[in-house]
Amino acid sequence: PMSENNVWFGTPLSQLKRAPQCSSCLGQLQPERHFKILFKPKFTDGSIPKPFPDNYQDRWDSNHVRMPCSSENLYPVEAESGKKEVKSRWELIQSSLLHVLSSSVDLEESILHYNTRYNKRWNFEALHHYFTEVLDREESSYFFASVLPGMVQLALELPNICTQPIPLLKQNINQTIFLSQQQLASLLANAFFCTFPRRNAQQKKSEYAAYPDINFNRLFDGRSARKQEKLKCIINYFRRVITKTPCGTVSFTRRSIHSADTYPNWEQSQAKFGKLHVSSVGKIETEGTGMLQLDFANSSVGGGVLGQGCVQEEIRFLICPELIVSRLFTEVLGKHECLIIKGAEQYNSYSGYANSFRWTGNHADKTPRDKWRRRETEIVALDALHFRQAEQQYQPEKMKRELNKAFCGFNENDKPEAHVPAVATGNWGCGAFGGNPRLKALIQLMAAAETKRDVAYFTFHDKTLCQDIHNMHVFLQSQEVSVGWCKHAMKQATSLY
Numbered sequence: 001p002m003s004e005n006n007v008w009f010g011t012p013l014s015q016l017k018r019a020p021q022c023s024s025c026l027g028q029l030q031p032e033r034h035f036k037i038l039f040k041p042k043f044t045d046g047s048i049p050k051p052f053p054d055n056y057q058d059r060w061d062s063n064h065v066r067m068p069c070s071s072e073n074l075y076p077v078e079a080e081s082g083k084k085e086v087k088s089r090w091e092l093i094q095s096s097l098l099h100v101l102s103s104s105v106d107l108e109e110s111i112l113h114y115n116t117r118y119n120k121r122w123n124f125e126a127l128h129h130y131f132t133e134v135l136d137r138e139e140s141s142y143f144f145a146s147v148l149p150g151m152v153q154l155a156l157e158l159p160n161i162c163t164q165p166i167p168l169l170k171q172n173i174n175q176t177i178f179l180s181q182q183q184l185a186s187l188l189a190n191a192f193f194c195t196f197p198r199r200n201a202q203q204k205k206s207e208y209a210a211y212p213d214i215n216f217n218r219l220f221d222g223r224s225a226r227k228q229e230k231l232k233c234i235i236n237y238f239r240r241v242i243t244k245t246p247c248g249t250v251s252f253t254r255r256s257i258h259s260a261d262t263y264p265n266w267e268q269s270q271a272k273f274g275k276l277h278v279s280s281v282g283k284i285e286t287e288g289t290g291m292l293q294l295d296f297a298n299s300s301v302g303g304g305v306l307g308q309g310c311v312q313e314e315i316r317f318l319i320c321p322e323l324i325v326s327r328l329f330t331e332v333l334g335k336h337e338c339l340i341i342k343g344a345e346q347y348n349s350y351s352g353y354a355n356s357f358r359w360t361g362n363h364a365d366k367t368p369r370d371k372w373r374r375r376e377t378e379i380v381a382l383d384a385l386h387f388r389q390a391e392q393q394y395q396p397e398k399m400k401r402e403l404n405k406a407f408c409g410f411n412e413n414d415k416p417e418a419h420v421p422a423v424a425t426g427n428w429g430c431g432a433f434g435g436n437p438r439l440k441a442l443i444q445l446m447a448a449a450e451t452k453r454d455v456a457y458f459t460f461h462d463k464t465l466c467q468d469i470h471n472m473h474v475f476l477q478s479q480e481v482s483v484g485w486c487k488h489a490m491k492q493a494t495s496l497y
């Protein structure tokens with residue numbers, strides 16, 4: 001039943017597996033070696049999960065996030081005598097933020113008070129523009145009278161909200177961190193006020209050089225219209241969480257498959273292609289609810305969300321700002337790694353893309369929660385290779401890298417097939433990263449076949465691509481082509497590269 005006007009082909013979306021319908025029953029949430037749970041995993045209806053342990057534990061080392069409220073967080077200040085001395089930076093932060101802040105100029109001054117080194121280097125143009133030109137006077141005074149004090153309180157409550165040291169998700173270690181949405185909000189408020197220590201230095205040798213930046217100073221800088229839309233998303237998020245603290249949780253899992261023999265021997269693979277829904281309309285985050293949703297990531301997760309970037313990954317992080325917290329503790333992804341985030345809530349609606357991206361208002365997320373209080377939204381951050389020269393992507397080792405990366409993202413070890421939701425994806429690595437969508441579609445279909453997942457593929461308005469991917473899939477299925485044969489054929493076809 002195909003015509004030129006078809007917007008989708010293949011299996012109807014309604015026949016692909018999604019959570020929660022396909023989910024297996026979760027056991028009791030409890031700490032394990034690779035599970036760090038920062039709250040008490042006993043949930044009572046509607047209440048906010050309580051931090052665990054009861055009292056703040058300070059840990060100032062290279063395996064944990066260095067917290068702004070640590071007693072070891074010291075800062076040089078000039079004493080009245082003119083002599084330099086070191087003071088508790090948290091005290092400095094508290095006293096600056098507890099001033100009455102009634103304009104963005106006050107806010108800038110406060111932030112710089114404990115970031116004096118950046119006095120001349122940071123610029124707050126976007127922030128000033130937002131509060132003087134984008135918001136009208138009334139909206140602006142509402143922010144400084146009602147929202148900002150709530151944000152300050154949320155930030156300064158950090159030692160009562162995040163009591164347990166937060167481990168860093170370092171390369172080559174499989175680990176999951178569970179945080180409550182309240183904890184995420186407090187961490188994000190601190191990021192907004194640029195309080196995280198050691199995260200501003202940009203040098204190659206600085207301690208966090210292999211981590212994304214987390215303090216929001218970059219978001220405040222410059223004149224671009226994009227920043228104004230980003231600020232609308234962020235401020236709406238804070239308005240929401242200070243009005244009503246969300247009671248859910250979110251988990252962040254670093255999955256690292258470093259042993260080569262865990263990867264399929266692609267050329268020997270007998271796996272057959274599964275179901276495909278391919279559509280030129282629809283988006284991963286809307287039509288793909290309950291599926292494993294791809295984040296077309298940068299190895300530094302979140303990419304340019306705090307800067308100029310405004311494509312798939314950045315937009316996802318802006319509509320679901322809790323994702324931004326991953327930047328606090330996720331070391332740059334290695335080639336055999338991905339980050340899986342379960343439970344992030346969507347707070348913002350949007351339209352457009354890149355320069356036409358606009359915040360279009362608040363979004364009320366109705367996604368059900370699982371037994372561990374996470375929204376049934378699963379996102380996998382997968383960084384494709386960035387091809388500056390198109391021919392490079394056909395080199396066998398590049399194709400293998402992308403196959404293995406996709407495998408790492410899709411693989412749920414031994415979970416029975418009935419319990420793995422479909423993958424919701426699209427032109428992964430084919431925008432900013434310059435990949436060929438026909439090759440990348442095939443690579444993703446192969447990895448999905450190997451991990452027994454069905455695929456929902458959104459071509460983002462490209463009807464020809466939609467038809468082509470469908471035709472390719474029909475051929476592969478009707479000829480009962482195996483993944484191994486396919487890999488072999490790709491090698492032959494690209495032997496010139």
Ligand code: AR6
Pocket residue numbers: 282283284285296297298302303304309310311312313314384425426427428429430431432433434435458459460
């Ligand atoms: N749903 C489905 N498809 C989409 C959506 C969506 N919501 N948004 C975009 N597309 P790109 P990359 C399609 O360029 O090439 C970021 O800065 C659309 O066709 O975001 O992997 C990251 O941080 C688009 O052209 O992904 C990385 O640094 C295509 O997906 C870098 O970009 C690719 O989107 C990753 O670049």
